[in-house]
Amino acid sequence: MAKPKRRYICQACGSVASRWQGQCADCGEWNSLVEDAPQTVFSSKHDLSSGGRPIQFTPLDQPGEVPKRRASGIAEFDRALGGGLVPGSAILMGGDPGIGKSTLLLQVSAHIAQSGGRSVYVSGEEAAGQVRLRAERLGLSKAPIQLAAATSVRDILTTLGTMESPALLVIDSIQTMHSDQIEGAPGTVSQVRGCAFELIRYAKETGVTLVLVGHVTKDGTIAGPRVLEHMVDVVMSFEGERSHQYRILRSLKNRFGPVDEIGVFAMEGDGLAEVGNPSMLFLSGREEPMAGSAVFPAMEGTRPVLVEIQALIVRLQSGATPRRAVVGWDNGRMAMLLAVLEARCGLNFSSAEVYLNVAGGYRLSDPAADLAVAAALISALGDKPLGNDAVWFGEVSLAGEIRPVAHASIRQRESAKLGFGRAVGPAGGPGGETKTEKGFRFTGLTMLPNLVDRILSDA
Secondary structure: OOOOOOEEEEOOOOOEEOOOOOEOOOOOOEOOEEEEOOOOOOOOOOOOOOOOOOOOOOOOOOOOOOOOOEOOOOHHHHHHHOOOEOOOOEEEEEEOOOOOHHHHHHHHHHHHHHOOOOEEEEEOOOOHHHHHHHHHHOOOOOOOOEEEEOOEHHHHHHHHHOOOOOOEEEEEOHHHOEOOOOOOOOOOHHHHHHHHHHHHHHHHHHOOEEEEEEOEOOOOOEOOOOHHHHHOOEEEEEEOOOOOOEEEEEEEEEOOOOOOOEEEEEEEOOEEEEOOOHHHOOOOOOOOOOOOEEEEEEEEOOEEEEEEEEEEEEEOOOOOOOOEEEEOOOHHHHHHHHHHHHHHHOOOOOOEEEEEEEHHHOOOOOHHHHHHHHHHHHHHHHOOOOOOOEEEOOEEOOOOEEEOOOOHHHHHHHHHHOOOOEEEEEOOOOOEEEEOHHHOEEEEEOEHHHHHHHHHHOO
8 A cells, every 4th residue: 555645734825745844935934834634645537527416507697685784783893894794604803812802702792692693602712701701891791692612613513503593603713623524733724724614614504694713923914724714705804002992893805895994993991892983083182283293084995084194303413324213104105205205305304313103003004195194294394383174195106296096075075074174185287276065175286396385385
């Protein structure tokens, strides 16, 4: 009998290697190859064209039923999902340890149970007593949640098969689940993939909304094979700093709704509280105008969020190398913007330290933030406050052009709703002021030097 061949599977990307090596040849991760079960070898006479059962095809234009969403009782959670929980869907939620994933899902389970639905919460990391203690702290000890501490997928599915199908099934976490049909320890690629497949199949067959909690690696990605994100319908990321009070639930993939939607929460003593107006979190009191402060209307999915960008310029007396520090924005993009300001506008930042911060721990990825960052830098350099009634948005090119951005009208409406009186952004033609509804003014600019003249010429 031929000796079975060994194979090694990368725990980061799932690629297969015939021998162990320190670095994965596909993804470049170190020490991620783990020996897996022998590969099944089929005979050359193996024929898959017979013995199966025929499948039924349906035309593309056949009318189908739109899945009815179920409200979770937490509006920000429903918003990030695109409108609520879809029966039969599989949701994968990742986040740093201690960020509040279990707390949020326990609150969602309690709301579903209290509204008449059946909620099953299976914890593979904590004992049932620990989950009950958390429920008592959150004031949810009376919620009729069916709680269990288990890690065997066979036991979980066998138990669920003997009872009425729940409306919500939470598995915390998928990396702790284990199947006796698959070789390997919990958390390996084969175990995570196999356990997730069985749980997702159960959810699709019974119409149960399944939520899988996923661990993350040190660089913030969900641990385990990347195929896990392809298997589920929704991938969500729970973000935030444990030193900050606020948390952001972001939708990264959604087969039933828009992506990049966010829900904003505040961590309080009795759990996660919804934040209906997140713009107020990321704006300071702003009683007096301060140089180096600009307000930017960012877009998160379909939601505009106003954030404050703060800049500080410190002139150096000696010939030391100036420092560049950025918090909440891309460091390389700020270096590019400083080069454009120097080359196209004649400003000198080479002998000064530049510090840039997005207030409230918010992280910006919207390219429309270029103009707001440029305004904050120019204001700090010239010690000229921008005023408390203006917002700034627009993309800056290497030639110094101010390019149009998406959702300009939505950004302006949100700014007017929060009491701002004017906006400065890209113009399709010559720059000039136009007055919109409710007295809100928009100033269109075409080139970055126009912005410099406008800021530095104001008294």
